[in-house]
Amino acid sequence: MSDWLLNYRAMMGRAYPRILGPWREPSWVLFDIFLPLLGIAAFIFYYRSMGAPEVFTGFVVLGGAMTAFWINVLWSMAAQFYWEKETGNLQLYMLAPMSRMAVLAGMAVGGMFFTTVRAVSTFILGFFIFNVQIQVTEPLALIAVFLVTLIAIYGMGMMFASLYMVWGRGAMNFSTLMQEPIYLVSGFYFPVRQLGFWVAATGSIIPITLGLDAMRQLMFAGSNVFPFLTWQLELILMVGLAALFLLLARYSLRYMEHLAKREGRLTLRWQ
Amino acid sequence: MAVREQLRTLKYASWLGWQIESNWTKPWLFVAYSIAKPISATLILVLMYLVIFSSSLTRPDIFAFMFIGNAFYMYVAQVLFGIVMVIHEDREHYQTLKQIYIAPISFYLYVMGRAVPKIVITTIAILITLAFGVLVLGLEINLAAVNWGLLALAMVVGLICICMIGLALAGISFLTAKHGMGINEGIAGMFYLFCGVVFPITVLPQWGQAIGMGIPITYWLEIVRRAVLSGSGVVNIGGLQTYSEMEIFLFLLVSSAIFFIISLAIFSYADRLARKKGKLDMTTSY
Numbered sequence: 001m002s003d004w005l006l007n008y009r010a011m012m013g014r015a016y017p018r019i020l021g022p023w024r025e026p027s028w029v030l031f032d033i034f035l036p037l038l039g040i041a042a043f044i045f046y047y048r049s050m051g052a053p054e055v056f057t058g059f060v061v062l063g064g065a066m067t068a069f070w071i072n073v074l075w076s077m078a079a080q081f082y083w084e085k086e087t088g089n090l091q092l093y094m095l096a097p098m099s100r101m102a103v104l105a106g107m108a109v110g111g112m113f114f115t116t117v118r119a120v121s122t123f124i125l126g127f128f129i130f131n132v133q134i135q136v137t138e139p140l141a142l143i144a145v146f147l148v149t150l151i152a153i154y155g156m157g158m159m160f161a162s163l164y165m166v167w168g169r170g171a172m173n174f175s176t177l178m179q180e181p182i183y184l185v186s187g188f189y190f191p192v193r194q195l196g197f198w199v200a201a202t203g204s205i206i207p208i209t210l211g212l213d214a215m216r217q218l219m220f221a222g223s224n225v226f227p228f229l230t231w232q233l234e235l236i237l238m239v240g241l242a243a244l245f246l247l248l249a250r251y252s253l254r255y256m257e258h259l260a261k262r263e264g265r266l267t268l269r270w271q
Numbered sequence: 272m273a274v275r276e277q278l279r280t281l282k283y284a285s286w287l288g289w290q291i292e293s294n295w296t297k298p299w300l301f302v303a304y305s306i307a308k309p310i311s312a313t314l315i316l317v318l319m320y321l322v323i324f325s326s327s328l329t330r331p332d333i334f335a336f337m338f339i340g341n342a343f344y345m346y347v348a349q350v351l352f353g354i355v356m357v358i359h360e361d362r363e364h365y366q367t368l369k370q371i372y373i374a375p376i377s378f379y380l381y382v383m384g385r386a387v388p389k390i391v392i393t394t395i396a397i398l399i400t401l402a403f404g405v406l407v408l409g410l411e412i413n414l415a416a417v418n419w420g421l422l423a424l425a426m427v428v429g430l431i432c433i434c435m436i437g438l439a440l441a442g443i444s445f446l447t448a449k450h451g452m453g454i455n456e457g458i459a460g461m462f463y464l465f466c467g468v469v470f471p472i473t474v475l476p477q478w479g480q481a482i483g484m485g486i487p488i489t490y491w492l493e494i495v496r497r498a499v500l501s502g503s504g505v506v507n508i509g510g511l512q513t514y515s516e517m518e519i520f521l522f523l524l525v526s527s528a529i530f531f532i533i534s535l536a537i538f539s540y541a542d543r544l545a546r547k548k549g550k551l552d553m554t555t556s557y
Contacts, residue, residue: 021555031447035457042464046316049470050323050333086364087554169295177304180311189315190322226322 003099010098011106018076018110032068033121037129040064040122043189044130055223056190058134061126062215063188065119069153070182070208072115074175077157080107082164082171090165091267100253104161108154135222142218145231148238149211155245156207162249162256165265182206187213191226200228207241210234280376284384288353291360292388309345309396310403316341316469317408328409335500336508338410340468342400343495345393347433347462347488352455353389354437357382358444362552369552379538382441386434412499421516422498425523429491432527439534442541446550462488473510480510487530490523 040060047056084090093103126132136142164171185203186192192200192213203209214231228234259265293301316337324330361368371381404410440454447454462468465475465483472483483489493511497519506512511519545551 031454031457035454035460037460038457038464039460042460042469043319045464045474046319046337046470047323049474050320050330052323056322169291173295173304177307180308180315184311184315184318187318190319194318194322 006097007099007102007105010096010102011109014103014106015110015113016106018107019113022114032118033125036064036068036118037122037125040126041130053223054133055220055225057130058127058132058220059191059216059225060189061123061130061132062219063183063212064126065122066149066208066212066215067183067188068115068119068122069112069150070188071179072111073153073157074160074178076111076115077104077107077154078160079164079171079175081161082167085165085267088267094257094261100257101158101250104158104249104253108157112150112154134219136219137221138218141231141235142215145211145214145218145235145238148235148242149207149215152207152211152238152242152245155242155249158249159245159252162252165253165256165260182208185209187228191216191228193226193228204228204237205241207238207245210238210241214238277377277380280380281384281387284381285387288357288385289388289391292392305392306396306399309349309393310400312345312348313338313341313400313404326409331409331411332504332508334408335410335503336471336496336505337469338404338408339401339496339499339505340492342397342404343492344463344468345397345400346390346430348455348459349393349396350386350389350430350433351437351440351459354382354386354434355440355444355455357385358441363554366552366554372551378542379438382438383434386437390430411503413502416501418498418501418516421494421520424520425491425494425498428520428523428527429487429495432487432491432523432530435527435531435534439537442534442538445541445545446548462486465489466492467509468492471508471510485526487523487526490519490526494519494523 043060043064044057047060081090084093093100127134163174167174183189185195185199186206186209187195187200187203188208192203192209195203200209210229211234213228214234216225217227217231229237295301296304320334320337324333328334358368361371372378401410401412405412436458440458444454465472465479466486466488467483468488472480472489475483490511493509494516496505496509497516514522
């Protein structure tokens, strides 16, 4: 069997339980679709209580929907190798003859499917309930920005996964740490320009910062969205970041696997 | 003797919780991690405020309302999260839930004990957040004017209430797959929305206000604000200005008592169902 076919099968094999699993245990519909809307609604009412322009409601709905992808990257991509180690699967992956990247790609594909359902639901319900007015003048550009954002953040997740292979419980704590602080520096709920140029520029290392800013520009074209950079430049930067993270993921996976084998950490649990 | 044994359960569950929370790294890194998350959550709201108003001093009453509400809300988010995750961690991660469950201890007290370190860590984070608000963001808190007695009473009732809600959610977690984060995010989001944490409940539609008035967290946060910002005029913002401190405290007591009973009933029902359906040792990693 060719390497490509083997890796494709490995990817689909790893994606399969992620796509099928949720339908066998449907309680996630309540927990992952309807309940997160409440937190988003709170931010919308917060803006409304201050008399903010209506476009800010759209910012919150967009940011809230994109948190689904970020959470998925953190917990179901990056932290997953740690989790696989804890449940005893990691050593089986290491013994199997496919590429580790194929396993991660399978996690990404399966995770994206599940998360897209959540994000789209948030979008639709949020826009419907709060009557958000969007004005998309360049739909193809919006789709391109969205897809490149996903590739870049999942690439980043793959890179982090290599760290999680050698980390112990610090991995879980790191994932926890990467939520609110990232929501802050990436401007999930407010224009990132508000943080000042240098903080926003530093935050742009995380591709979702640029992705959100570009999507705001493309979705609310008629309003003042306080852009950080032009969406074209942000798209180019994200393409660069996506390529960089995927490349780094490949090398760091190899290095961390070597390190983990040398230090005997692949089967080390509950540390 | 029985009381001593119960206290021992509480003590060792707390110790275990503390070890799990803290012994994965060096103390300074643990402190940094513990503080970064809540301060960032607060700063998100501060930035949202600043994008509308240019300075925290533009509307100091609204700023103080939001800041204090959000700071103390950390107890709800963190302690609820801590209690719900006990079930998921012990069942799926450490796979020790079944052993702990059949041990001759009170499982209620075990879960509560695991929440104690969360309360301690959150208290430190809140103090740091408040200090940051006062020193950096210009939040006005007059320590001499703070109604310490009322604050202490509200904290005791409020924390017991939060722990009991956590217990009910822990019960629900017995029956669900690995959705601890979703449960926490969702329930915390519900309280965040309906309890007037960062905006007055009068902003909500009538039905939303009615829900908020049925949740003890609403009264708890109102009392905490009035105690901490005593004499600042914050009393006129929250939508409960027609009630005195004592009346609100009474509402808190009554609603907490109702939640207490409901939580125990939910936990005990879920516990029985989980045993019947053989879910106490399920793992749902996919």
